[in-house]
Amino acid sequence: MIRIGISPIAWQNDDLPDITSAYTMEQALREAREIGYTGVERGQRMPADTKGLRAYLDEAGIGLCGGWYSGTMFTNSVAAEIDQIAPQVQQFKDLAAPCVVYGECSNTIQGDRAMPVNNRVKLDRDRVLAYAANMSELAKWVTDQGMVLAYHHHMGAMIEDQDDLDWLMEGSSDELSLCFDTGHLHFGGGDVMGTLDKWGHRMTHVHYKDVRMPIVERTRAENLSFLDAVIAGAFTVPGDPTGTIDFAAVTAKLAAMDYDGWIVVEAEQDPAKAPPYEYSKMGYDHIVAMCDAAGLKRAA
DSSP states (O other), rough: OEEEEEEHHHHHHHHHHHGTOOOOOHHHHHHHHHTTTTTTETTSSSSSSSHHHHHHHHHHHHEEEEEEEEEOTTTHHHHHHHHHHHHHHHHHTTTTTOOOOEEOOOOOTTTTTBBGGGOOOOOOOHHHHHHHHHHHHHHHHHHHTOOOOOHHHHHHHSSOOOOHHHHHHHHHEEEEEEEEHHHHHTTTOOHHHHHHHHHHHGEEEEEEEEOHHHHHHHHTTTTTHHHHHHHHHHHEOTOOTTTOHHHHHHHHHHHHHOOOOEEEEEEOOTTTTTTTTHHHHHHHHHHHHHHHHHOOBBBO
């Protein structure tokens, strides 16, 4: 059984606030629910306190389907990282969110518009394995609290390409689950279907995001930053004919795995080129069609 959610990033981009300044978070939630989405990932412009966030989401008639945590495990001790993540873990547990989405930010360049994405930190296998061991300890603590820690591989971060992801999964325990992001994996040169085959049993959260390969190729060739690639249109929603990824195949694989969880549309774009409502509806409609075709049951 799957549920379909969305990140509000199309309406309210936390990394590029100027391009979405004409939109509000209230509009994002209202329109997302109107389209049919039943969950939204937490955004920075939502209330920070649990009581306020619950009331805010309830008013919009939408649930919390996860949310980003900016991790620093690479430069932090496990104990210190536990102290930092504990409030979000408790809040997400209180709000019945499915997981905390963990992204390593201690050495990422994803938010630096002056830094080419090609210049991201690339670690060797031994260093990733050592990092994975610490992430396992953190994930075990999160699991013991009754929450899921889902690791988000990300462009510009130290876990970006196929080797990075494979080493992280190989070196970590099953308590560390995977937030599988189709767009970031394809942009990073990874194997979308192969990763599902290899690590699908560790996957607890899915981001559906497509890529426009001509823009990805130009980003690499011209040494553009990750944020410049976003503005140029590297990402788009499922169902966009300019995209690349075969979501019918991905969805069929999820059905074969009996995937039970959220599929979340998270496709940051410049709203001047990709109106949020139009593209978010395109993504939703395409996911519904793909799920129905694959026999993947959807929650009401």
